[in-house]
Structures are given as C-alpha cells and as structure tokens.
Amino acid sequence: MTTMTYALPDSMTMLRRQLKHMLRYPSLTLQLLMMPILFLLLFVYVFGGTLGDGIGGPSGGRSAYLDYVAPGILLMTIASAVMGTSISVAMDMTEGIIDRFRTMAIARVSVLTGHVLGSMVQIFICTAAVLGVAIAVGYRPQAGVADWLALIGAFALIAFALTWLTVAAGISAKSVETASNTPMPLVFLPFIGSGFVPTESMPGWMQWFADYQPFTPYIEVTRGLLSGTGVEQSDVVLTFAWSIAIALFGYTAARIKFNRR
Amino acid sequence: MFDLGLLLTLYPPAKRGTMNTEPLAIEARNLRKSYGDDTVLDGIDIAVPRGGIYALLGPNGAGKTTTVNILSTLIDADGGEARIGGRDVSAEADRVREQIGVTGQFAAIDDLLTGTENLRLMGRLHHLDRSESRSRAERLLEEFDLVDAAARRPSTYSGGMRRRLDLAMSLMGDPRVIFLDEPTTGLDPRSRRTMWTIIRELAAEGVTIFLTTQYLEEADELADRIAVLDGGRIVAEGTADELKRLIPGGHLSLRLNRDDQIEAAAELLGATATDPEQLTVQVPGDGSVDSLRSLIERLDRASIEVDELTVHTPDLDDVFLALTERPENRKESVR
Numbered sequence: 001m002t003t004m005t006y007a008l009p010d011s012m013t014m015l016r017r018q019l020k021h022m023l024r025y026p027s028l029t030l031q032l033l034m035m036p037i038l039f040l041l042l043f044v045y046v047f048g049g050t051l052g053d054g055i056g057g058p059s060g061g062r063s064a065y066l067d068y069v070a071p072g073i074l075l076m077t078i079a080s081a082v083m084g085t086s087i088s089v090a091m092d093m094t095e096g097i098i099d100r101f102r103t104m105a106i107a108r109v110s111v112l113t114g115h116v117l118g119s120m121v122q123i124f125i126c127t128a129a130v131l132g133v134a135i136a137v138g139y140r141p142q143a144g145v146a147d148w149l150a151l152i153g154a155f156a157l158i159a160f161a162l163t164w165l166t167v168a169a170g171i172s173a174k175s176v177e178t179a180s181n182t183p184m185p186l187v188f189l190p191f192i193g194s195g196f197v198p199t200e201s202m203p204g205w206m207q208w209f210a211d212y213q214p215f216t217p218y219i220e221v222t223r224g225l226l227s228g229t230g231v232e233q234s235d236v237v238l239t240f241a242w243s244i245a246i247a248l249f250g251y252t253a254a255r256i257k258f259n260r261r
Numbered sequence: 262m263f264d265l266g267l268l269l270t271l272y273p274p275a276k277r278g279t280m281n282t283e284p285l286a287i288e289a290r291n292l293r294k295s296y297g298d299d300t301v302l303d304g305i306d307i308a309v310p311r312g313g314i315y316a317l318l319g320p321n322g323a324g325k326t327t328t329v330n331i332l333s334t335l336i337d338a339d340g341g342e343a344r345i346g347g348r349d350v351s352a353e354a355d356r357v358r359e360q361i362g363v364t365g366q367f368a369a370i371d372d373l374l375t376g377t378e379n380l381r382l383m384g385r386l387h388h389l390d391r392s393e394s395r396s397r398a399e400r401l402l403e404e405f406d407l408v409d410a411a412a413r414r415p416s417t418y419s420g421g422m423r424r425r426l427d428l429a430m431s432l433m434g435d436p437r438v439i440f441l442d443e444p445t446t447g448l449d450p451r452s453r454r455t456m457w458t459i460i461r462e463l464a465a466e467g468v469t470i471f472l473t474t475q476y477l478e479e480a481d482e483l484a485d486r487i488a489v490l491d492g493g494r495i496v497a498e499g500t501a502d503e504l505k506r507l508i509p510g511g512h513l514s515l516r517l518n519r520d521d522q523i524e525a526a527a528e529l530l531g532a533t534a535t536d537p538e539q540l541t542v543q544v545p546g547d548g549s550v551d552s553l554r555s556l557i558e559r560l561d562r563a564s565i566e567v568d569e570l571t572v573h574t575p576d577l578d579d580v581f582l583a584l585t586e587r588p589e590n591r592k593e594s595v596r
Contacts, residue, residue: 006388009385009388010386013382013385013386016385017371017374017382020373020374020378021373024373024374024414025373095369095371095372096365096367096368096369096370097369097370097371099335099363099365099369100363100365100369100430100431101386102334102335103333103334103335103358103361103363104358104383104386104387104434105355105356105358105359106386
C-alpha cells in the first residue's frame, strides 16, 4: 500500500486539525474579519453618500453605493482571510510538528491540503459574516437560487486558488511576520480594480491593469450574480483562467518549497 | 530438470541460513553531508543491531542532529547510504517511516490541541482504527504519567511533561526504531531520571533506540554502545568501558601533612606527579580496597602522615575531552 492511498483520509485528518485550531484560536478569524467590515462601514457611511451620487446617478446616494461596493468588500474578505492561511502555515512551519509529520508514512501533501481545506471553510464563514453585516446595514441582494449556487461555486474556486497561493507564501516565509505581510497586496487589489469605483474612471494606464487583474473579473462575476443581472461571459472566462493559473502556480510552488525544507 | 534460477527464487540464500538473517536495525555507511563549504558529516559509519540503546555522543555542532535527520528521512545525505531495518532511507523513505518514531530536540507537539488530541491525531495519521487509537493513547498517558494533564493544552505543561508527551506521540505508531535527539537537554534532574527510566523500559520491550546526547553521564547510564562524534567524524566507538580504557587509568591523590615527606612518599609509591605547594602526590591506581590497604600500610611503615586521600577513576568526561580536543586522536577505534 502506498502512502498516496491515504491522501484523502490524511487530508481529512489534517482538516480536522485545522478546524480545531480555528475553534481554539478564534481571535485570528475575528482579526481577519475586522478589516473588511471596517472598510464596508467606512465606505458606506463616510464616502458612500458622495460616491453613490457618482455611480448611481445624481440621486444614487448611500444605498446605490452599498449595492456597488458590497461585492468588492466580499472579495476583500476572501483576500483578508487568505492572509490568515499564510500566517497559520508559517506558524506551523516554525513548530516542530511539521518535522514530525515529515517523518511519518503519511501522504505528505495532506499537510498542505489540510490547510487549504481549512482555510476554505474559514473563508466561507468570513464571507457569510461580512454579507450578514452588509445586509444588516441595508444591502439587498437580488440573486436567485441558481445565482447563489453559482456564487458559492465561484467563491470556492477563487478561495481554492488564493489559498494555494498563500500556502506557498506561508511556507516560503522566514517568519510569521513576513508571512502576514506577503499577501497584503491581495487586500488592496480590489481598490485598483472595480471594487470601489468603476475602472473607467481611472487614468488609462491604470485602467488597463485594473481591467485585467484577477480581482476585477472576480468582483464583476460576484456583482452580476448578487444583483441578479447576469454575468458577462468574458468575466467568467477570466475568473476561471486566473483561478486555474493562480492555483497551479501556488500548488507547484508550495510543493516544491515544502519538499525542499 | 533443475532450474537453478527458480530454486533460488523459491529458496533465496539469505532465507536458508538460521543466523544473521535479520537486517541491522540501523546501518549507515560513509554518510556525508555538507552545507556549502561547511562539512557537517565527513563519512560516518553506524551499525546498530536490533534492540538495545545506541548513543551518539558529541559536543554542539558535531553533526548529531544532521545524522538523526538523515536516518529519519528528514534530509538526504550527499553521499553514502543508510538503511533502517534493511530499507534505504532515501529510496524507500515511506517504508522507513513506517518503522520509526522520532523525538527531536524541539517539541514536535501541537500546542492548540490537548494532550489526548495530540495522541489521537497521531493515531489517525498511523491509520489505526478508532478503538485501537483510543486504547493506545490511554495506555501511553498512563505510562507517562500524563493522565491528569490529558485534557489540557501542552502550553500549560512543564518541560518534562512536554518531552514525555512528545515521546508518547512518537510511540503511537508502535515503532521498531526510535530516534531521540537530545531527549533530556534542558530538563531538570528529576525529569531526566524519569526520561531515562522510560527509555530503558522501551529498550527492554525490544525497541531499538538511537539517541544523541552531549551528556556523558547519559550515554554512560543508558547506552550499550557509544559512538563519539566530533567535527563530523566518529572518533571512537565502543561500550562505555571500552571507551574508558582508551585513556590512561585512574589515580590516587594524597595530600600530605609535611612538605619534607613529599619526596620520600613519591619515591616509595612511584608517584607520577607531585605538587609541593599543595603538598599532593599522585599515584597510579584503581582505588580498589586491597590496593588502598597496602598503600596505607606502606605509608604507615614509613611514618608518612597523610591528611587526605582522594580516588580519581577515569570517567567518560576524560575520554570525551581527550578524544575531542586532540586532533591526533581522531579516528581511533576500539573493537
């Protein structure tokens, strides 16, 4: 019997471990939730009145902006949650327990898949919480059942890709501090995309970047599904293409780094 | 007709003999490892038969941890080969991993899980069934005196308790070979004794134990065989007694009452050294009762007054210092 036969049960064992960690260390999850919730409230209550007039027409106001910004905040939530992945992977790597796992006849990759699956659970909890706050302050998604299912699928795909990327970042980091800083740019990508204002309002060179960076199609797909207005095919294609590329890169880098240490 | 090939397949030569069919528990030949220009292991050989305790003794930076890391499949050697229970550590790493338990220098435990949960995690990763995993965990908690702490997180444990939990985790898979990298470093004397008892009991159960230590006392107390590692080479190997024989024997030190008797005493007893200022005379001897009695009789007869007599027997410290300090002593072997 080879150890690969155990890839699935070992990954489930590691997932259990991650879920227990999440329960025992809830402050990390709360910290990760802090930023998107603060940004949501800041942008809706402080900037929302003015920005909403620009986006939703002269009379749009705060509620129009809430509709516009909520999908961007949800993607920011995912980006913030995967920072947690990087931190918990790096914390794991500094402990002796990883070396213990390496000397055991287990499917090695399960150490990483456990983190990925655990983070995906965490991401769904975080996005649900942030969506809850958005609804509490007046956001009203118009999504139908099919839209919700598609949204869950899209979030799973995006979360899967970004977690592999940050697992790689966590393994490569020399310290937990570095691990928490490396994925930081991800949190700001929704800003230089269609998260907070339409990309057309940006200068030409920035608009080019903003239109094609992964978070813009991610946000557009999310926005389309939540508003029930349908999704552009090009955004779906870009969402898949970016996610697969990021996942492959992250997975490959993580495995190489993990086996080399 | 005879088909020799078939016959050999059916009765391979190694299986026909009745002796020495069992592979060595640990076998390493000419292991080398360097990081850049820094040679950490410069060709070491290790042979450990099944059962018993083997100690790798050496100062910090001698290459002890590197050796354990190679033998426990954590890192690859640059040259040479190593086998655990006949399986190659790099080509058959998973077959090796099935046989071993490793307790490193730094606690390899999950601080967010309780003691029991840590053990059960190991049970699941060893693919034990639920009841087996539970009963093994309970037995180990009991044996290692951790029952009261089982439901607590290891961050509340003392150093000795953490080390015991760490070792218990290594034992969940019922390993045949256990690697202990400096198992008692940083422990207080009582915890150290407890650890020693546990290690002896494991060896008595037939587990092969490979431990590294920088404490001579520990190697002397526990090990059947000791290899002294220094600068990436094994400079001596043998039982504790064999190693002690490597250096000049013990001596007696006499402190006299009167300085005018030093020369007389030195001549009478065949002293190897005298120190007129301290009024001491050094005499070769093993400190046995008979030799002491005759020594005292001779001194009495010569009316030499002795204030104090101390017996100095060679210990591993002498061996260690002698072997690891003088380059000309390298590569000495006792067999």
